[in-house]
Amino acid sequence: MAFEPRQTRVAGAARRWAAAVLAACETWLERERDHVPLWLPVGFGVGIAAWFILPDPMAWAAFCTLSLAVGVAGALLPHGGRLRRMIVAAGLLAAAGCLIIWIKAAALGTAPLARPAFVALDGRIAAVEPLPAQAMTRLMIRPVGRPDLPDRIRVNVADQDWQPFMTTGAVIRFRARLMPPAPPAVPGAYDFAQRAYFQGIGATGRALPPIERITPASVQTEPLRQRLSRHIQSRVEGGAGAIAATLATGDRGAISEEDAEAMRRSGLAHLLSISGLHVTALVGAVIFLLFRVMALSPRAALHWPLMLIAALGGALAGIGYTLMTGADVPTIRSCIAALLVLGALALGREAITLRLIAAGAIFVLCLWPESLVGPSFQMSFAAVIAIVALAEHPVFRAITHARDEGWPWRLARGILALFLTGVAVELVLAPIALYHFHQAGVLGSLANLIAIPLTTFVIMPFEALALILDGIGLLPGLSLGTPAWWVVEQALRLLLWLAHAVSAQPYAVALLPTFGKLPFALVVAGGLWCLLWRTRWRWIGLLPVAAGSIMMATTPSPDLIVTGDGRHLAVRTAGGMALLRDRAGDYVRDAMAESAGMDGAVLALADLPDARCNADMCAVLLSSGHERWRLLATRSRDLVDPAALAAACRAADIVVSDRRLPRSCVPRWLKLDRAMLGRTGGVAITLRNRSLRTVRMPGDAHPWMLYDSIRQKGSHDGMAPRRNSDPRPYAAR
Known part of the structure; x- marks a missing residue:
């Protein structure tokens, strides 16, 4: 009997195991049935993101084919199951997302000028x-x-x-x-x-x-927007007037770089972008005023649908405000969200839900699919999702739910709710800010405790009141809005003082060097998993969030950064960045500092103790761990003796130049001259692991790329380590 064949085959056991797993998934999805539709814009967005990440039409077509294959494979699952419908929808949506951005780029994009x-x-x-x-x-x-x-x-x-x-x-x-x-x-x-x-x-x-x-x-x-902006700045002077004009018209041209940087570092930059806060405040104020004014009439109060009429007035005000402020994509997105909320109110449905946000995201991605990869789309939708998900959490509701208690307790609960919401938003937005801007505000939740109520309940209402009073002035030369403008000016000065005070703190901003797309994708995927589901399985999303966060935090800062034209070079030192040309403009300095994740002083490369420079070249000895590297960089366009240049190149590990160097210039490892940088764009080098990050990748065929500069044969030939008799990097002699 011991040698008789087994009655249960392996294939049968595998089928039963698969059936059990499928049944468990269906049971879980049944519990999450109300939140399954929230993943529709995610599937659509995956296809759009794939088009931006993948390099060429062959890869885009392969992705669409693979997505459709996934949908077909999902159709093979048992009929009637939610998992089957989700996989089929995911494949179709991903393919549709890739196709819609591909079609828009081909049909509506504008090819760049071929050359200067x-x-x-x-x-x-x-x-x-x-x-x-x-x-x-x-x-x-x-x-x-x-x-x-x-x-x-x-x-x-x-x-x-x-x-x-x-x-x-x-x-x-x-x-x-x-x-x-x-x-x-x-x-x-x-x-x-x-x-x-x-x-x-x-x-x-x-x-x-x-x-x-x-x-x-x-x-x-003159356009109304410009006339209104100039009028506001004539009433409120200085930086306060520039921000007042921005809040009313979206015109940010008068804001000084110092004030803009302070707003960014303090986590208050969102106030300068006409988005959900501004549109919501305007629409809410119009609805409140219309409802109260109409309610003064007994006939209207008894026989008219006051809320519907007020909502219609708020919708018209939101649309007009959007058109006046330039109809930028963030403003249009906020206006659409406000209209959806008003529509839900008119239909007697719950106004603020994650389904409403998902509908708004699909609408925006269908019209402006390119906005997916921009920080504005990502930060606005991430913030709203975090706020709504937090508001729906039972623990948060238990803490902040209104009670029959004295006003001090109600005020304390309101402040606590605002603080917890600010912390949640800061946590959600931090990875996005670090990916796009390489810095994230640490004290933003505290600053917003003051800034958001100040802007919503003082600055914007009094600014609207001042504009109304200026418009109905009865006497020539007399502005009835002067008292209101004084309140606006004082409140804005307080806001600017807060921004500068917070940004001046040593730990106001967290800095990270440029990191790859993989850790960012892990954090985004894990964050969406945690925010969109509701059962305990949602917390599995913390695993990719933790993995992505660790990868971000452990990304080494590059030791050497070179701009795409080869003119500017920055070396990371203990005291800050050392620049080859210390007269580089603010844009170049800021770009290099952000890429390196540094906020220190800017030094001259010639002033380093291990640097030897003349009018034509700089030779610098760099240290990385136990290795020493010799860097050679040209500084002028003057003719250099070919034999001397060839000898200097042989003694260097890395050569950087904004000119095309001769073939006789052969460094030990890397040659970044005009020809090479024309194919790679800017380069960031980490010496410890000999890794390079380039702006342009080989074969990138996105339509905004200049084909004549990136499709040259052997695009990365100069990046391969050049072997010689001594494969080790240059050792200090």
């Missing part, structure tokens, strides 16, 4: 954006009779070159040196080229005098 060009052109002004803080005005130009140029170009006009006839609709003639929209200067920096492609901007430059008028504008009236 100095041109003289006639152009019609499509938009005017004053930037007083930068002493210039930005014009959006549509070239006339120039098929060789992109349909839209953006040029800056210095204040001293400004002419009164430069209004929307006018045709002007000028000279300009046009450039393609700039790619990231270094890995992890802001990618303006990608954003400009979807905004329809094909080139940027500066208009040079003389600027002539060819055809005047058909309408000479």
Whole structure:
């Protein structure tokens, strides 16, 4: 009997095990049935993200095919199950997301200018954006009779070159040196080229005098947004007036860089972007006022649907506010969310739910799929999801639920609710801020305890009141809104003082160097798992969150950062960054500091003790662990003796230059000259593990890339370690 064959086969046991697992999944999904639809925008977003991550059309087509295959495989599961429907929907949504961004990029994007060009052109002004803080005005130009140029170009006009006839609709003639929209200067920096492609901007430059008028504008009236912004700044001066204009019109051009940086470091920068807070405050105020005014009439109170009429008025106010402030994507997104909430109120449904947020996300991704990879979309939806998920948690409700108690206790509960909400939002937004900006506010939840109530209940209501009183002034030269403007000015000065005080604290900001997409994806996936489910299995999402956070925290800061043009180079030292050209502009300095995750002093490379520099080159000895590396960087365009250059290159491990170096220049490890950097873009180097991060990856065929500079044969030939008789890095002699 011991040698008889087993009655239970392995295949049968596997089928029973699979059936048990499937049954357990179905039981769990049945308990989570109300939250399954929340994953629809996630599946759609995965396809959009895949298009941005994958390099070329073959990879995009392969992803769509794989997604459809996943959907077909899901259809093989037993009928009637939720898991079957979820897998089929996930495959279809991922393929649809990849296709919709692919189609939009091909059909509606604007190809960048092929190469820099100095041109003289006639152009019609499509938009005017004053930037007083930068002493210039930005014009959006549509070239006339120039098929060789992109349909839209953006040029800056210095204040001293400004002419009164430069209004929307006018045709002007000028000279300009046009450039393609700039790619990231270094890995992890802001990618303006990608954003400009979807905004329809094909080139940027500066208009040079003389600027002539060819055809005047058909309408000479200044746009309402600019008139309103100028009026507000005439009532409130200085930085307070610039922020007051931003809150009312979305015009941020007058905010100084110091104030903007303080708002960012203190976690209050969200107040400067016309988004959910501003639209909600306006819509809520209009609804409140309309409802109260109509309720004064007994006939209206008894026979009219007051809430429906007030909601309609609030919706019209929100739409008008969105159009006046420029109709940017964040503002449109906030307006759509407000309209959905008003629609739910009108239908008698619960207004603020995660399903409503999911519907808004799908709507935005269908119209603006490119917004998925931007910080605005990610931070706004992450913050709202965190707030609603926290509000729905039973523990939070038990702590903050209103009770029949004295006003001190009600006030304390309100402050506690605001603080807990701020902490939750800061925790959710921190990974997004670290990924995009390489810094996150640590004290933002405390600063927002004061800033949000101050903005919502003091600044914006009194600013609206002041504008209304200014509009109905009875006596010439007398502003009825002066008292209200005084309140606004004092409140804004308090807000700016708070921002500067918080940002000045030594631990106000957490800094991290640029890290990869994998840790960010792990944190986002785990965070969504925790926030969108409701049973105890939700906490499994903490595992990828922890793994991604550890990867972020342990990412080493690069030892060497080189910009894409090779002109600027930064070396990380114990005292801060050492720059090859210490006269580099603020943009280059900030980009390098953020990429390295550093906030220290800026030094000159020539002042380092292990550096030897002359007018043409700098040779620096770098230390990393027990190894020593010799860096050689050129500083001028003057002719260098070929034999001396070849000898210097042989003695160096890394050579960096903004010129094309001859073949005789062969360093021990890495040669980053003009030809090489033209293919890779900016480079960040970590010497400890000999790793390189580049702006451009081999074979990247996204349409905003300049094909002639990235599709050259052997794009990474210069990055391979060059072997010689001594494979070790240069040792100090």
